[in-house]
Amino acid sequence: MLKDVMRKKLREQGNRVTAQREAILKIFEEVGDHLGAEDVYQLLLRRRRRISKATVYRTLELLTSMGLLRRLEPNEGVYRYELAESSSNHHHAICTSCGTIMNIDLKDLENSIQQAAESIGFNMTNYSVVIYGLCPSCQKKINAETEMISSK
Ligand SMILES: [Zn+2]
Ligand SMILES: [Zn+2]
Structure with a gap:
């Protein structure tokens, strides 16, 4: 069942808790974070949910604007989503090569972050840290490629 917090949030903003919205939020609850629209669509298909790709895209955006999901952009124009609630206790390292999060x-x-905020008279309510670079498997790939070139 969908968490009451989310139901409440949906209702508060005058949005109906439609079956489609609920189904999409459930996917995130059960499967986890960092899913793209295509992943969500495929997972819904597997659960025999008849929902068009356009609706998935639209609903993800709607849930993001409502503050239930958070949108990440690992590569330009590539979006991944996660539950806003769970994103508050972890931060991201994003691979600039393959987009892995x-x-x-x-x-x-x-x-230290708290102190940094206080030092400029800031009352911090939230913070987010993103590290950009290469994931382990992309580093391996690049290392293997350079080895091939140097052994020629
Ligand atoms: Zn995340
Ligand atoms: Zn990578």
Whole structure:
């Protein structure tokens, strides 16, 4: 069942809790974060949900504007989504080559971030850290390619 928090949020904003919206939020609850529209569409198909691709795209955007989902852009024009609620306790490392998103834990940093905010008189309500670079498998790929070139 969909979390009550989410239902409430949907209703508060005068949006109906339609079966489609609920089905999409459930996917995120059960499968996890960092899904693209295509992933969501495929997962819905597997669950025999008849929902058009256009509706999936539209609903993801709607849920994002309502603050239930958070949209990430690992590569230009490529979007991934996650539940806004779960995104508040992890941060991201994004591979600029393949677009993989990995979670990072910054518990040790939290105090320093808090202090940094206070030092400029800021009352911090939230923060987000994104690390850009190459994921382990892309590094391996690049290393293998350079080895091939140098061994020629
Ligand atoms: Zn995430
Ligand atoms: Zn990568």
